[in-house]
Amino acid sequence: MSVVTWIIRGMSSPIDLLAEQAGALAELIRGMVSAGADSTLDELLSGAKDSTVLDLAARLGQIAKLTDAAAVRVAGEVAKRSDRALAEPLAKRLGEKSATHVLAHTADVSPTRAADWCRVGEQLHARTALTGEPLPSLRPVVADAVDRGLIGLDATRVILDALRAVDPFLSLDDLHSLETSLVDQAQLLGLLDLTKLCRSLPDILNPDGIEPREEQMRELRSMTVSTKRNGMIRAVIESDPESWGFIGTALDARVAPRRPVAFVDADELDNPDQAAADTRTLAQRRHDALVSMARDSLSSDTGDMSGTPVTMLVTVSHETLVSGIGSATIFGIDEPISATTARRLACDANIIPVVLGGDSQPLDLGTGRRLFTLAQRQAMAIRDGGCVWPGCDEPPSRCQAAHITPWHEGGPTDLTNGALLCPFHHRRFDLDGWTLEVHGPERYLIPPIWVDAARTPRRIITPRLAA
Template identity: 25%
Template structure:
């Protein structure tokens, strides 16, 4: 066993002893903020050092696993590929093992034929930064990946210069100042940092994301002709697929072009970002935090993916009722909802929504009908058509605009979805004689419209004005209170009935 391994094993035992005592005494829990930050910095440096030696060892695994199968290092340990051996010995996952193998391929060196000395690695400057603990595995791969994607179109001399500049940037020496000369990429906008480094004040070490960003700038500078082929390849690979229904859900898969994803992100952000200003709270309403006993608004317990799903649903509904979508069969896109007359009368049972083989509850069909662009077809038990509804029961543009102006957005307290993205809900369902009138419509976001029946929120209309009664945790007295903008227009005493 060589001395390096022995020293590392002694170091591991010492670290294990230190940490065992720290965990047993709950030392970390009692640290001040500044000491926690130092602890993270120290462990980060240790982690980068460990990753560097793992990459160096993986180089040997790769080299010793080539040639005849019987002579391979991987075969000797019962594995087929270097990544499999790394997964076994490091107890890491597949992705982590392949990252190590990729880095090893870019840092591997060969010996010269004449003198037997090691020749520079493909990314030799970044390899030294990795071995010095300046960057870790994530930083190394972030810096090399953009250049590797264009390796067939970048000259070796240009790649070596890019390697030098990336390593200098990783060390806080922007543009490679004081690191052996060479031309800088001035478009990176790092002249000030280079001057600071030359004066003995290096810039803060970049994160892997920042290294990757700089590497992409260099790759674009060195491979100006690569943008069009890359865009053409991306365009051919774009896709959007709807899977089959499973457990009441339909999978959505695909690959979006960057500008399409950016537009979708902007639309999602516009729905998920809180509104500016405070949501008014009716007098007498109590919001109690059991831990801090301070006022608070109702908590939205949806996960981020769930919120994004609901925002996406609101975007689709908004597009469907915009009037700007192409006609289908000579008419605007109309969702046909098929339901039996008995289920429609009782509000219980299943309905079929055109465009999917999945049956949905009647209440879901009712919500979809409130949103607009729906035709209702009723069948009797023998399958005979007994009624064909029209879209007349859908709130028209004038009614919708008036209701949104009155309510100002989703009327559920604490909801931040603005009026533009809201649906109009029939307070008294049309199936039970509720009119399609401003006195019977309120603004609800897609999520609260979809889940109103599952919650303890109740809505009623009083003299054409919406009122809401919330759960006991929101209002102990469970009184009817003005909803939406009516909170600002009516006094509590006059509005409670």
């Protein structure tokens, strides 16, 4: 039986339809159970026909729509009884802040879901005239479709938002026609396509065009920064489309960069190295891309901060810098960093370690001898072609010139002791205990024993032209 045949036009209450669909679902499950009385639901489903499984999914989806429809009606009534204009609002009598909180606690659902119920319920709830006469819902077509389970809660919210946005530009008749059309489209389109359609309506119907909405979004742009209890820095960005065009394109370029082709052996393609694999999530890669953009900005910024070129200052005691044990601090950030991280940051010319004596007075602002020269970096760029980590495709411009034998352990600042590593793999190289060995013209990354008990060398594949 199709979903359409479930809808009984004569029934106006979602409760009636919900009861009918729940009964039909129960009958279907009883039929399955009779075929295997001692089986679990998983066992019943695994042995069921495709048509039976899909029928169950369709019925459950319809029940979910009707459950939300009933919840929306209940939420509308709770919101009505919690109106602050009343002498004793329901929410106040229950000690709750709002109707949303009443529903969240009473129905044991998330505040977000309760808020959606209330938001839709208030717009679809029947109204009362000043004379006390009952009036239909402000959106009668949407209300009827929700009650009959024709559209779900998410689609309803999208349609109501669109109608509210275009209300100032349309007559009552045109608005009613649009409401009917959107309800029809919601039954044909997926939620994503319906959302795109509804978002385009204000730009199409607003006689002033898209510019006013663009300006409104620009006014709403923001970036908030806060420090969480665990020391993590939380940044939340809300961007208008134009601004995000720059940010998003730059992030995408770094999350999925392209660099010259490296020719690898067939066995390396058939047996990818899991120990050297990049296991970062997409969210982590985006974060690292943003850090990379900030590094580039600092390296090219000619502005001043307190009369000096823009830099990131890392304060660290002399004892900590020598021993590698202890902590350091990035100027302006309360959460400390490890001495190992401070040493790694010292590889960037635009990041200066401020070495402090016992009395916390600056002894030194770093030394240029630890840094590879521009000519050395250019030679590494030609030799390495980018990050030397197997499988990494970060180009030379986004890599750091890393010391193979650390500078603070006496490693020289020359080409034989240097290699290009992106910030992520530079961190892995230093912290995980990887080493790099040279055997004639070939170079190999050697993993630590806890990554690979056999410490199998990973040959560094550099881009080269075909002969």
